[in-house]
Amino acid sequence: MSPYTQAAFWKSLWQRDFFSHDQVPDLTGKVAIVTGANSGLGYATTVALAAHGARVFLACRNKQRAQDAIERAKAEIKTKFPYAAAPQLDFLELDQGDLTKTKQSAQEFLKLGLPLHILVNNSGIYAGPLGLTADGIENEFGVNHMGTFVFTLALLDRIKESQPSRIVILSSYFLERAAGINYDTIYKEGETEKPHHQNTWSRYARSKLANAMFAIALTRRVKNEPRLFVNYCHPGLVSTEGSRPAARKEGEKVGWFRKVKDGLTAWVFKTISIPVEKGVLTQLYLATSPEIENKGIKGKYFWPVALELEPSSYAKDEKAQEELWTYSEKLANEKIRA
Numbered sequence: 353m354s355p356y357t358q359a360a361f362w363k364s365l366w367q368r369d370f371f372s373h374d375q376v377p378d379l380t381g382k383v384a385i386v387t388g389a390n391s392g393l394g395y396a397t398t399v400a401l402a403a404h405g406a407r408v409f410l411a412c413r414n415k416q417r418a419q420d421a422i423e424r425a426k427a428e429i430k431t432k433f434p435y436a437a438a439p440q441l442d443f444l445e446l447d448q449g450d451l452t453k454t455k456q457s458a459q460e461f462l463k464l465g466l467p468l469h470i471l472v473n474n475s476g477i478y479a480g481p482l483g484l485t486a487d488g489i490e491n492e493f494g495v496n497h498m499g500t501f502v503f504t505l506a507l508l509d510r511i512k513e514s515q516p517s518r519i520v521i522l523s524s525y526f527l528e529r530a531a532g533i534n535y536d537t538i539y540k541e542g543e544t545e546k547p548h549h550q551n552t553w554s555r556y557a558r559s560k561l562a563n564a565m566f567a568i569a570l571t572r573r574v575k576n577e578p579r580l581f582v583n584y585c586h587p588g589l590v591s592t593e594g595s596r597p598a599a600r601k602e603g604e605k606v607g608w609f610r611k612v613k614d615g616l617t618a619w620v621f622k623t624i625s626i627p628v629e630k631g632v633l634t635q636l637y638l639a640t641s642p643e644i645e646n647k648g649i650k651g652k653y654f655w656p657v658a659l660e661l662e663p664s665s666y667a668k669d670e671k672a673q674e675e676l677w678t679y680s681e682k683l684a685n686e687k688i689r690a
Contacts (some may be wrong), residue, residue: 354528355661369657371637373400373629379640380405380437383466383514387411387446387503388475390421393522393587396632397472398441399425401639403433406470407440411457411503418443448475448499450486452689458506467514468507470639473500473521473563479556487687489539496559501566501680502688508574516579516645519570520638523563523653525586528664530557533565533676539683562676564653564667569677571651572670581650583638588656590631626656633657 384401388394389410402408402425412418422441429439446457461468476496485494504519511517567584574580637658638644653663666672 371658382406382469384470385409386472390417394474402439403429409444411444411446492559497562519582521567521584524560526557527561530561565673569673585634585654587631
C-alpha cells in the first residue's frame with residue numbers, strides 16, 4: 353500500500369509532528385551504537401542520544417572522521433545542553449562493505465562486556481555508482497542490507513540480554529519502487545566485473561525494501577522477547593551530503609539541457625527537503641520514546657515525524673521475507689572468513 357493512498361499520511365500534512373527533541377527522555381545508563389555516525393542523520397542521532405546521557409559508539413569506517421565527529425559533538429552538546437553531563441562517545445570501526453570486518457566489529461564491541469540497549473542502523477549508501485563490495489556483492493544491497501543484517505545478528509544476543517532494548521533500521525520510501533527482490537543481479541559466483549544491470553534507483557529501492565523485510569522478519573524471530581522492540585522508518589527527504597544531487601566535476605563541460613536539468617533538480621530538492629534536525633526525529637522516536645514500550649510497538653513502519661504507516665505489499669510478504677532471510681544467511685556464511 354502506497355503511503356500516498358493512506359488517510360493518515362494526508363492528515364499528517366496539517367497535524368503537528370508527533371515527536372520533538374524535547375521529548376527525548378533521560379538515557380543515563382544506556383549504551384547505544386549508531387552506524388554511519390560521523391555525519392548527517394547518524395551524527396544528529398549521536399548528539400541527541402549522548403546529550404541525554406547515553407554512552408554512544410560511533411560505528412564508522414574512517415577513524416579520523418569519527419574522531420572529528422566526536423570532538424564536534426562534544427562542543428555542540430556543551431553549547432546546546434550546558435547542564436548535560438560530559439558526553440560519553442567512543443569510536444567503533446565498522447566497514448559494512450566487507451562482511452568479515454562487519455562481524456569483527458560486532459565482536460570487538462562484545463569483548464567490552466557492555467550491555468547494548470539501542471542499535472540504530474543508520475549507515476548506508478545512497479544511489480551510488482554501479483559497483484561491487486569487497487565480497488563481490490552489488491554495492492547498495494551489500495552495504496545497506498547485508499552489512500546491516502550481519503552486524504545486527506552478531507549483536508542480537510547482547511541486545512536480548514540488555515532488555516528493554518531497541519533496534520532501529522533506516523529504510524526509505526523508495527522501498528515502494530521495488531517490485532520484490534531480484535536476486536539475479538546481486539551476486540554471481542566467479543564474476544568480478546559488474547554484472548548488474550538495474551538502474552541506480554532500482555538498486556537503491558531494492559536495498560531499502562530488503563531493510564524493511566529484514567526488520568519485519570527479525571521482529572517475528574524475537575517475538576518471545578517481551579521488551580525488545582524492532583522498528584524501521586523513512587526519515588524523509590533530508591538535506592544531507594549523501595542525499596543531495598551530485599555536483600558536476602570541476603571542469604566538466606555540459607550542454608544547456610544538463611544545466612537546466614541540474615538547476616531544476618537542485619531547486620526541487622531545496623524546496624521539498626527537510627533539515628537534518630527534523631529528519632532525525634523519527635529514528636529518535638523509535639530509539640528512545642517511552643511510547644514504543646508502553647504501546648508495544650514492534651515491526652512497524654514510520655514516516656516523519658513519528659507517523660505510523662503501512663509499507664508496500666512486497667515488504668509485508670512473509671514468504672518473500674523468509675526467502676530473503678535464507679538468501680542473506682547463506683551469502684553471509686559463504687563470505688565471512690573465520
